[in-house]
Amino acid sequence: MVKFFQHTFKYEYNWDCVTLAFWLRYPNPFASHVESVDVIDRYVDPNTGILRTTRLILKRGVLPKWGRTLIRNPEACIIEESMIDPESKTMITLTKNINHARAMQVEEWQTYRVDPNNHEFTQVKTEAKIISNFGWGLKDRVELFGIKKFADNTMKSRKGMSHVLEMIREKRGRGFFTSV
Template sequence: MVKFFQHTFAYDHPWENVSYAFWLRYPNPFASHVLCADVIDRSINDDGVLTTTRLVLKQGKLPKWFPQQFVKNSEAYVIEESLVDPKTMRMVTRTRNLNHVRIMQVEETQTITPHPVNPDMTTVKTEARIISKFGWGMAQRIEMFGESNFSKNTAKARQGMKHILQMIREKRLRERMGFMQPQTA
């Protein structure tokens, strides 16, 4: 059995800010489980589409009921592949964990586009598949745990993005205010 998760959320910020904030979202106070994120490949094609591959190291949590002897280290590497098309104003990211995949594989896709009605807002659609091949009658329980955990982490990720977006807004406001103040010799 596979668990599916889907959620759509709108940020009160334009697409340019949300797609920029995506790259700045680590570290933030709502993502203490993210230990590091490194760009391993980045290129721009002839159409101006930015392709990036990042490796993210996250600290996971095992449920108390899970047999601890099957996981020596709860850290997980996640590969994140993204495409940013500034012409169509569309950003698509795909992530999946690289280790512990037999226990639980999480595959997530996010699509970031301008809000269909309000151009000052941005829509983020998140879809995920949570799959366990663990066996011993535990796969469904693991998938349910993964779905619940993913839902909670999505809420934290939104808070983290809001935090970064607010920082961007404040920085731009300070920059504008600095330019507006009279210069003294």
Template sequence: MVKVYQHTFNYDHPWSLVTVAYWLRYPNPFASHVLSTDVIERTVDPTTGVLHTTRLILKRGLVPRWAQGLMKSNEAYILEESDIDPQTGTMVSVTRNITQKRVAYIEETQTLRRHPDDPERTQVKLEARFLSNLGWGLTSKIEAFCQRRFAKSSTRSRLGMSYILERLRETSKFPAAPWRPAPASSL
């Protein structure tokens, strides 16, 4: 049986800023488990203007004592695919682990959209699915563990995003001076 976690919340920031923060969310003090992020592909559909990005993320996690013999490593590679549609004000990001899948497969979908009632806010719908094919009577225990762990870590993820959003807001209050060429030398 697949376990599912769902949560909807808002950021008190406009969609354009939240989507920028999404790309800049690592590193932050709430995500020390994220070791690296690499862009694999980034394209823009010339007819729709949709930006498609594929990233590879390396994360380190804690393995419960009862599962330590099941996994070779506490690191996992995550594939993240996202589409940003500036016309509709929607970003959909799907992440899934590509390692450790036998023990637990986790797929997370985040949909960020302009808030329908307030353009200064962003609405986020988060859904995650957890599936284990391990068997041996451990399947439901692993899926339940993943669901509990994900619910706890999603709070830290929102704190990390809020941290990045505040840094972005601080820097946007004081725009950089316009670029000017250096004065010509008077030699």
């Protein structure tokens, strides 16, 4: 059975600042597993004004002891697609691994928008789907491992974003990023 994860979180920063932090979030002390981030494609759709970006992210994964015999190389290539609509102040991202997908496919959608209750804050809705195509009784075990790891990593990701947001706040106080 496919495992799902859903969570909504609020950053006490405005949308412009949070979307800037999204692009600056690596490196940070909570993402030491991220090896590299490369922009593959980026353009503004001339019809809609939406900024579309595709990035390739290389991460070093952690495998449970029982998984090390199945997967020798724990590095994962992640494709990240994002769409930013500056008019509606909405950013939508989709990330998914492009290797090890037979063992475990992780698809994550995030929506960043102005918090409807406080326009100075940003609401982030995260949804994820964890799917394993393993048979022999491993499917549930792999998916349960994946959902637990995803939930743990969501906490680290928030801490990393908060770290970057705080750095932006400090630099803004020194005259940098004056428009955010």
